Every structure is written in structure tokens, then in C-alpha cells.
Amino acid sequence: MIVTVASFKGGVGKTTTAIHLAAFLQGYAETLLIDADPNRSALSWASRGQLPFQVVDQWQANDIPRPGHVVIDTQARPIADDLALLAATCDLLVLPTTPDILALDALALMVQHLAGLAIAPYRVLLTMIPPYPSRAGTEVREMLATTGLPLFEGGIRRYAAFQKAALVGTAVYDVKDPKAEIGWQDYVVVGREVLAAGG
Amino acid sequence: MIVTVASFKGGVGKTTTAIHLAAFLQGYAETLLIDADPNRSALSWASRGQLPFQVVDQWQANDIPRPGHVVIDTQARPIADDLALLAATCDLLVLPTTPDILALDALALMVQHLAGLAIAPYRVLLTMIPPYPSRAGTEVREMLATTGLPLFEGGIRRYAAFQKAALVGTAVYDVKDPKAEIGWQDYVVVGREVLAAGG
Amino acid sequence: MIVTVASFKGGVGKTTTAIHLAAFLQGYAETLLIDADPNRSALSWASRGQLPFQVVDQWQANDIPRPGHVVIDTQARPIADDLALLAATCDLLVLPTTPDILALDALALMVQHLAGLAIAPYRVLLTMIPPYPSRAGTEVREMLATTGLPLFEGGIRRYAAFQKAALVGTAVYDVKDPKAEIGWQDYVVVGREVLAAGG
Amino acid sequence: MIVTVASFKGGVGKTTTAIHLAAFLQGYAETLLIDADPNRSALSWASRGQLPFQVVDQWQANDIPRPGHVVIDTQARPIADDLALLAATCDLLVLPTTPDILALDALALMVQHLAGLAIAPYRVLLTMIPPYPSRAGTEVREMLATTGLPLFEGGIRRYAAFQKAALVGTAVYDVKDPKAEIGWQDYVVVGREVLAAGG
């Protein structure tokens, strides 16, 4: 299946989400991560260490035989045509957002844009949820639920382990950190929802 | 003076920085904040509450008499021409970045782009620094110091008060939060450096 | 300069004021605190921890070379002769009072006594001001203003941090408490007035 | 019976305690309050309003027929001879103290002085106990319990109603304040202990 990760706003864990969804899907079939973000964050991440799947930029992607799964890390705020194209050629659009008002504003904008397009199913993913006792995560989840937006049941918490993973260029489960496994499980839960939704 | 806030990556506190630098400068002269980010984050922020300065989008800006200070909140990853234009027509370019590898990668890209341009002085601002005992802030600061990049001595810490401020549409000092005043002081320190650098 | 802290009534923050004014003055020149209160409160405070200046009792004071600044913590209700002597040999007399009627009564008595003496300038300091929503602080300030008594513009608020400071034997800024810094700033403001008045 | 209220340190509620113990005792027999404090706090209190018992200064006291009960409000830090005299000629010595280290220091000094005297029974009264969630009251109570000092079981909480009472010159139960009755009950509890101890 083809999973596209997109958002109108940067810094919401888009690359982290693409990397870890790819890592999860790799456990089921050969997976390719296409880095379409001009910042080349995913390629940079991969270059610092070892990832269990291949990462290519969007121009190289055409030369690669299409594997079982493909994850596309788009640029922040894709221009309209790109967005239409991306949305049309994938099985699931994942929209990561942090639980803060600025990211939610940007999410609303993106959803408005999507509304006019013939698109794949999409689903919102809450990321970088601050730790207890902050209730930002649950509050935003409840708020989003009332809007009727499709929402992943799982959410991704904010752990320093994810930044360590980016630093050493691996998936979070290969990081030496007490929260590494917990962070990974957050993505496992979401990954299962991805499989269920897209398959 | 004209202060431009720009970054290649979103979610690094660009809008928060623009808002609070404008709030600081307003204490010295009439200040205008131009929201050139297509997400209209700053306008959205302003619309939820009261800010002590005017916020307009980039098209309205031409109709406004030029006040004492102007702060421009650019879009994330401005395209090359825009960046050249922005950099040429301001007194100081503020480049906010968070202390994590993904943001630093994007910062490196931006600095490379700037290197080829005839531009205003620029300075890097560390934002959303996680609390003690994380040493991400000081480590990144030391790392950046070795690269010779111009760096604000002050830094902005990560406080929930800033998100509350975005939610209620005010500057952080008007937020009901124990860390509101401390967060504002972080920007006061930086604002003084801005005045010293740009004036 | 020589600063004398005196009051007719105990429990108005006389020792706390002496300690923190000394701590403030120490930032400008070597400072000595003379504890002339028979309860030896300041010496007891100092003995429990570390203060950034020397504390001696009044008999030892003669053996000490006179430093840049001297702060004298007098006994509550000094007898008439002492008061005359103290008032004559200092540059500024600080009269702390709490915003309650009993302390103000005692303050009125002291001011009457001072009226007949050739004395240094004196100034009243409001201390232990209860938190909002109590308006005791502002009400008493306005009332005192009508009497024409010289009054410090700054006031000291009632915070648990000051009692913690007494307990651990340090100045309030070394106490682990959210209000420690705020409490210290209250004394910084007053300290600047002391310097301006006495220098 | 004769009840003497004394302390080495001011501002611990000595006068407030004398007033309210007298008000309590007046409910059982005619009571006289002798104000031996040179600040004349009790007389000043009485002069502002109505108290249900007579207040005289120590010189007038000899001319007054001795009623059923007498409460003596001594000066803070009575000199040694006075203290001996006071302690010898009363049925109970009440030593009010606030739950802070400076007052406890002064209390320790006073108890040392008392140790060498042939005296009436004495008992320590915790006053101005800060509200929940501060545990200063219970902590100091437990600490004092370990020293073996005789301690009133009841304690007096810090309420603004007491200051209002001082202002209008009445006992606290005549003050218009939601906490007036509660504050009075604190003294009722202590007053019963006084009767039990002294009678």
C-alpha cells in the first residue's frame, strides 16, 4: 500500500512519523520511504545511521521497483497541485498534528483543501503529546472528535528518545533510552490502524 | 527597523517569535507585524484576542503607513526569490531553531542559501529549549558556537504558557500562568539584542 | 553607607529586611550586618546556612574594620537613648511595618519619637503584604501617603519563600521556591531606593 | 485567675491573644485586661471600639478592684526582673508563637529564661497558623511536642478577620467577615484549656 504523510505545518513530527510507519510496515513487507520534502529530512536521518528500509528522494523513486509498501514524506505545505496528486495516488493520507492551536489551525486549512479533492481516505494523527499532567492530548482529541474528523485512536507521545533516534539515524527502538520501547509501541498501535485502514 | 523572522522548517516557534519581538518593539515605537506565512498563523493568533500592535497580511501591508518598526513573519521554507528579497530589505534576519537535529539540518540549509546572497545581518535564535535536566539547549548552543554562526545570547525556553498565549490570542505576559513572566523575559533579553544589532 | 533597620514592634520583617538589604548592598561593596537585636535573630539566621556577607553582634562590631556598607538590625522597641544614637549615626533609617493597624500604631509612636531627634533621613517600608485579593497593601500605602511620611515605593510581599530562607539560613534567592526570585526582586527594588536615598 | 501573655518577639499575636482570652473569660466572670506593653496596643484596640471588658494600663491597675479574672498583656521581651515577677504572680503564663523559625528561636530563649525561675505553669500557643495547604502549623506542633514543651491543643489560624477586629476595636466575633466565627472558635477552644489549666 501507499501511505502519504503530509501537513501544512512543519515541526509536527511528519518525518518522524514517516520513518516509523515505514519501519513498522517493513515488518510486513518490503517497504520504501520516498523523501519528497525539500529539506531532505528523512534522507538526512537515514544517512546518519541504519534504517531497516530504503530511503530515496522523489526523483530516484521512479527507478526503484515498487515494493510491498511505500511511505511518502511530503514537503510541509505542499502546493495545491502536488496535494491533489499525492492524495489521489495513495491508499491512505496520514496528517500528523501536534495538540496546539497553531498546528490545529494549519490542520483545518489542509482539511479544507482536501475537501474539494477526490482523494484517498485520510486520518489525523496526534503527535508529540506532552506528558502527564498536561491534558493537551486528551483535550485536543476530544475536540477533534466533535468535528467528525477521522482520527487515529493511537497517539504519539513526546519523548526525548525520538530526538535521539534522529540524531543517531535509527528507528526509535534501536535507541538506548528508557522510553524508546514505549515510543515505538505508540507507532506500532498506529501502524496497525494504518494496515487496517489501507488494506 | 525591519526585522524578518524566517526558517526552513516549521514548528520552531517562528510565529511565536515574530509576535513577541513585535510586542517587545512596540514598547519602543509603533510596530507592525506583517504575516507573510500562507498559514496565516499570526493573523489567526491576533484574531483570538488582543495584541498591542497591528497585524496585517502581506497584501495589506502596502496600504499601511510604515511605522517605527516592522516585523515580518515569513512562510516556512520561503522560495529562493522570496528569501533573497526578504533578506535584502530588512535590517535583521532572525532565524529561530529548536535544539534538535532536524531543525538544525534545516538551519544549515538556510544558511547555505543565505551565503550566496547579499543580505542583511542574520542571527540564530534557539527556541523551545526543553527544561533542565535536558542539556539540549546548552549543547546545541556550544555546537553552533563552533560553527561561527551568529547566535543570540538569549534563548527561549519551552513553556506551556506560550501555547496558552496562542490559544487566547495575547502575548505571553498576559497569560495566566506561573511561567508567563519568565517566558516573556526570555523574549525581552532577545529583543534587546535585536535593538542593539539592528539599530 | 550605614543603614539602620528599626521598629517599635516585632514580627514586621525587620530581620528579614536587614538580611536582604545587606545581601543587596553586598553586590555593590563589601557589607557588614550588625545584629543589635537581643534575640540575635540575624546571627541565628546566618548560623544555619550561608550568607554572602559577614554578620556580627554589636560588641564584635568594634573589632571589625569598617567595610563599604553597614546594615544594623536593631532591637525591637529600642530604648530612647539607643534610638537617638542609632538615628544620629547612620545615613538612612529604614522602618519596616506590616499593613495592619497594630503595626501602624507602633510606627506612629516611633515617628513621634523620631520627630524630636536630630536624625538621619528615614523611610517607611511596607513588608509582608498579603497576596491578592487582599488590598491591605495598597490601602495602607495610600493612607500613609496622606500622612506625608516618607515611604519606599517598593514593598515586600508575604511569601513562604522568606520563611524557607530563614530556615535554611540563606538569602531568599537561594531558596528552592517558585516565589523566591519574585521575593528577591522586591528587595532589589527597595535596595535601589536605599542607594539612591543614602548615597 | 490571672493569665499573663508574654513573648520575646513581637508580631506573634500577643495582643490579639490577650484581647480574645479576656473576651472569653468575660463570659465566665468579670474580667480585666491590663495592658503592660509600652506600645499600648490593647488600649489602642479598645479605644477604637467596644470590648466587653475593661482595659487599663499597668499603672491604673492598682486602683481597680480585682475582678474575677485578669489578663495581662506584657511587653515584648520583658526584662529579666519583670519576667520573674510576672511569672510568679499569675496562675498561667501563655506564650504565643507563630510557626516560623524566627519566632521559635525567640520562644526557645524565653523558655531558657523561665527555666531558672520559680514560676507559674506556662503553655505555648501556636498563632497565625497559615491556611492549608501549608503544613507549617502541624509541623511546628509536632516539633514542639518532641521538645516536651507544654502546648495548647488548640491553635489560632491566620485570618484577615482578626485584623479587621483590631481595626474596628472589637472582638473578632463582632466583625463582619465569613471567618469571624471560625476565628473566635479557635480562641474558645484555647480559652477552655486556660480555664482547665488555671483553675
Add this chain to the structure above:
DNA sequence: TGAGTTAGAATGGCACCACCCGTC
């Protein structure tokens, strides 16, 4: 007059994260 509202102080609890220990 009395109830609800609001604002602030202060503590406790929980989580994150770094450091300092041991042990293996």
C-alpha cells in the same frame, strides 16, 4: 445578606530526564 465567581498562594503528585551509583 448570601451564593457564586475570580484570582492568587502554596503543596502534592506525576512524569521526564540527567546524573551517580552500584553490580555484573
Add this chain to the structure above:
DNA sequence: GACGGGTGGTGCCATTCTAACTCA
């Protein structure tokens, strides 16, 4: 040397109370 537990420092929320203001 690597791992694991304990410690301490910090941010953040929840709780509880005081005290003033507002409204019925």
C-alpha cells in the same frame, strides 16, 4: 565498560483555602 536503580531537579496540573467582588 555496560546495564539498572536511585536521586534530584524541573514543568505542569490538581487541590484547597483566603479574600474580594458581583448579583440576585
